Amino acid sequence: MTERAVKHTWVEIGRTVLQKEERAPHLPDDTKEVPLEMRVKGFLLQDADKGDKAEIVTLSGRRIKGILTEINPVYTHMFGRPIPELSSIAGEIRKILQERRRAS
Amino acid sequence: MSAESYQAIMDQKADIMRASVGIDYGKYTTGPLSFDYEAMLDDTGYDLDTIRQIQARTAVGDTPLVELKNLTELVRAVSSPGKGARLFVKDEAANPSGSFKDRRASLSAFEAKKKGYPGIAAATSGNYGAAVASQAAKAGLGCIIVQEAFDSRGIAQPEIAEKTRACEAYGAEVVRLSVGPELFYYFLIVLKETGYFNASLYTPYSILGIETLGYELAMQVKEREGRFPDVVMATHAGGGNVTGTARGLIKAGAADTQMVAASVDLAGLHMASDRDFNRKSFTTGHTGFSVPFSTWPDRADVPRNAARSLRYMDRFVSVTQGEVFYMTEALAVVEGMERGPAGNTSLAAAFAIAREMDREKIVVVQETEYTGAGKHPLGQLNLAKQMGIDVRRGDPRGNQPGKAIVIPEHPSQIQPVEMDLDRLRRSYLRNAFNSLPDGETATEADIAFLAVETKLDETTVREAIESHERKKR
Numbered sequence: 391m392t393e394r395a396v397k398h399t400w401v402e403i404g405r406t407v408l409q410k411e412e413r414a415p416h417l418p419d420d421t422k423e424v425p426l427e428m429r430v431k432g433f434l435l436q437d438a439d440k441g442d443k444a445e446i447v448t449l450s451g452r453r454i455k456g457i458l459t460e461i462n463p464v465y466t467h468m469f470g471r472p473i474p475e476l477s478s479i480a481g482e483i484r485k486i487l488q489e490r491r492r493a494s
Numbered sequence: 495m496s497a498e499s500y501q502a503i504m505d506q507k508a509d510i511m512r513a514s515v516g517i518d519y520g521k522y523t524t525g526p527l528s529f530d531y532e533a534m535l536d537d538t539g540y541d542l543d544t545i546r547q548i549q550a551r552t553a554v555g556d557t558p559l560v561e562l563k564n565l566t567e568l569v570r571a572v573s574s575p576g577k578g579a580r581l582f583v584k585d586e587a588a589n590p591s592g593s594f595k596d597r598r599a600s601l602s603a604f605e606a607k608k609k610g611y612p613g614i615a616a617a618t619s620g621n622y623g624a625a626v627a628s629q630a631a632k633a634g635l636g637c638i639i640v641q642e643a644f645d646s647r648g649i650a651q652p653e654i655a656e657k658t659r660a661c662e663a664y665g666a667e668v669v670r671l672s673v674g675p676e677l678f679y680y681f682l683i684v685l686k687e688t689g690y691f692n693a694s695l696y697t698p699y700s701i702l703g704i705e706t707l708g709y710e711l712a713m714q715v716k717e718r719e720g721r722f723p724d725v726v727m728a729t730h731a732g733g734g735n736v737t738g739t740a741r742g743l744i745k746a747g748a749a750d751t752q753m754v755a756a757s758v759d760l761a762g763l764h765m766a767s768d769r770d771f772n773r774k775s776f777t778t779g780h781t782g783f784s785v786p787f788s789t790w791p792d793r794a795d796v797p798r799n800a801a802r803s804l805r806y807m808d809r810f811v812s813v814t815q816g817e818v819f820y821m822t823e824a825l826a827v828v829e830g831m832e833r834g835p836a837g838n839t840s841l842a843a844a845f846a847i848a849r850e851m852d853r854e855k856i857v858v859v860q861e862t863e864y865t866g867a868g869k870h871p872l873g874q875l876n877l878a879k880q881m882g883i884d885v886r887r888g889d890p891r892g893n894q895p896g897k898a899i900v901i902p903e904h905p906s907q908i909q910p911v912e913m914d915l916d917r918l919r920r921s922y923l924r925n926a927f928n929s930l931p932d933g934e935t936a937t938e939a940d941i942a943f944l945a946v947e948t949k950l951d952e953t954t955v956r957e958a959i960e961s962h963e964r965k966k967r
Contacts, residue, residue: 407671407680412500414676418767424646427672428680431662450613450636450667452688467655467868470876475887475901479820480827483568486905487828490571 393440395461402431402463403444403456430454431463503682511796514685514692516609519797526934527926528943529798535698540601542745546706548604552632554596555706557588559714559858564828569848572906579724579851581844583859584711587833590632591660592864594707595625598734601699603629606691612636613690617681617795619643619654620778620836621863626693627664637661638690640681643670645771652877653777653836656868673768678795695734696794696801704738705745711858712746722748724855725847727840730755730810731783733791733803739860740806752808756843756910757784759812760895772881773896775815775874779839784810785913789921804915804922804948811910813842814893816900819871820908821845835871837863843910875899919948923955927962 395401408426432446432454444458496502512518517537522529540548549555562581570578586594599622606614613636616626623639630637639661644650650658650670661668669684671677685692694700708726715723726743728735740753758780763770765782774780784803788810791799818835821842826832841859848857867873875885884898890907893900902908926944930936936944936959945952 408500408676413674414500414679417674418764421674421766421768424672424768426674426676426680427644427646429644429670430667432667448638448667449662449665450638450688452638452667465655465659467650467652467659467873469867469870469872471872473872473875473885475885476819476823476871476875479823479901482903483824483828483905486571487564487567490567 393461394437395434395440395458396437397434399434400431400462401434401444401446401458402429402460403446403454404429404459405456428456429459430456498683500676500679503679506686507682508797510682510686511692514690515694515697515796516605516691517697522798525937525939525943526930527936527940531802534798535702535800538698538702540702542705542709545601545702549597549600549703549706552600552629553590554600555589555710557710558585559711559718560585560831562829565824565845566848568824568828568905569845570853573849576853577849577851578853579848579855579857581848581857581859582715582723583841583862584707585831586707586837586861587864591621591624591628591664593621593625593837594704594735594861595620595622596628597703597707598622598695598700599625599629599693599703601703602626602691602693602697603633603635605699606635606693607633609691611689611691613638613688614693615640615681615684615688615690616693616695617677618695619651619657621657622695623657623666623668624660624664627661627666630666631664636688636690637664637666638669638684638688639666640669640677640684641671642673642677645673646768649772651772651777652868652873656866673766673771675766681795692795694794694796695732696796696799698800701734701738701741701800704734705742707860708739708742709746710742711860712743712748712751715856715858719856722746722751723858724851725752725754725857727754727756727844727847727857727859729779729837729839729861730757730803731778731780731787732794733784733787733799733801735861736803737801737806753806754843754847755784755803755807755810756840757781757812758818758839759814759893759911763896770896772877773883775878775899776818776836776839779836781812785918788918790925802947804919805946807915810913810915810918811843811847812913813839813908813910814890814900815895816890816893817842817902817908819875819899820902822871824905831862832865834863834865834869835874836869837861842908845905846908846910919950920958922948923958924962927959
């Protein structure tokens with residue numbers, strides 16, 4: 391089932407800014423092989439389905455067209471799991487300081 | 495060729511820049527290579543006192559100077575008797591958007607407002623975006639931040655993802671692009687379309703805004719200790735932090751204070767590589783920027799870069815990603831200050847440099863930055879593991895950018911690597927000579943300029959020119 395967003399919804403659209411053959415000269419080989427892609431968020435100007443053409447007005451007031459990629463997009467960055475390689479540092483440093491204080 | 499093709503837009507670069515920065519860079523030219531750097535800065539009309547007043551209006555600057563007594567003790571625990579200088583940090587995370595970058599953004603926002611621009615824009619994936627967005631919010635200006643944000647698989651760098659969120663929180667439009675230097679191309683399109691002010695990191699406004707940081711920390715140490723610091727450590731990327739801080743120190747009268755730059759070692763990772771993009775845990779403050787920008791500052795998004803680090807660096811060291819993560823952890827657990835890892839790059843270097851110095855000496859680390867999801871060792875190291883990078887404890891010398899992040903097992907293992915400043919100076923001169931238009935030769939004005947640029951004497955510059963000419967023939 392396609393997801394549909396109504397006008398005024400906060401969404402993300404995407405489009406290709408430069409096809410790979412339109413890109414700047416002197417790129418590393420791996421970058422040369424892929425197009426330059428863009429993602430921008432804003433408020434939807436007309437109802438649209440995810441994957442369809444859509445137009446938004448951004449927070450600076452620009453109108454931009456693209457393909458509707460996300461509806462009310464998630465911020466996915468997070469802390470994640472604690473890192474075992476860091477977890478023991480606190481104890482190690484405290485021990486160094488305690489031994490130094492005991493010695494003086 | 496379409497009106498918005500890569501070449502069509504790049505051909506309009508000079509006009510777009512002139513309109514969006516409001517500086518006629520051409521008028522400072524004094525020779526085929528040289529230009530009047532000080533006049534370019536002076537002509538902005540902002541002196542240090544005025545800048546301090548402008549920054550105070552938006553609560554930028556006047557951040558606390560914190561003595562890191564427990565970390566100093568840790569330094570002394572791993573130093574020879576009589577060694578182990580006192581460590582201080584300038585808690586720049588106390589600025590409105592959480593980093594010293596507010597200082598850089600403040601004058602651009604002020605200037606844009608004064609000149610009647612409808613908004614300000616910047617091409618940046620780092621803290622600077624949040625700073626510009628925060629200053630734009632205070633000034634009631636529109637704001638667009640253009641980021642290099644994700645690789646071709648759509649994976650966002652966690653630190654940049656957090657910046658996206660922060661900029662949007664301040665009400666800015668954020669344009670996220672995939673990996674590549676054409677970020678600048680799209681930035682030009684934005685400037686042309688909107689008529690916004692270009693809050694480049696490399697204009698005189700951006701550099702003058704940092705002078706207050708060097709000035710403040712010098713005066714804070716003087717007031718507390720009766721003298722200026724012996725060493726000031728700054729994280730080094732595009733050169734603005736080092737340049738502005740050193741200029742501020744000089745204006746405070748602390749001309750004898752040693753200015754030491756520190757970068758995270760990312761040797762071997764290509765800055766424009768889609769594959770390498772998510773194999774680095776640090777998005778700035780690394781050698782991928784600091785080496786090219788030291789040896790050729792005018793690669794920036796403005797014709798003349800006001801950040802010229804070789805003029806001001808007395809010493810330059812690199813540290814590993816693992817060493818910075820270790821120090822970030824140490825700062826939190828013994829000083830009770832949880833701060834972002836990128837800002838702690840110079841702290842990691844300072845820890846080792848303080849070990850070489852006498853006990854009564856003073857080392858000031860000139861910044862911290864805010865931390866949060868994404869801008870944190872946990873988010874960065876979880877991504878590194880996901881990318882197949884080997885994260886382990888051990889000797890940080892085993893660190894391999896993009897392959898292994900080695901977290902020290904003991905603070906005595908933190909040992910920055912000296913960057914050869916003389917080699918960087920020679921490299922700068924080569925780049926300068928190669929930039930001479932065909933048939934042109936360096937003039938007397940150029941020679942004097944190059945000597946100041948590289949802190950070499952004019953005789954050495956002349957010898958370098960002769961040697962370059964010989965090789966060409």
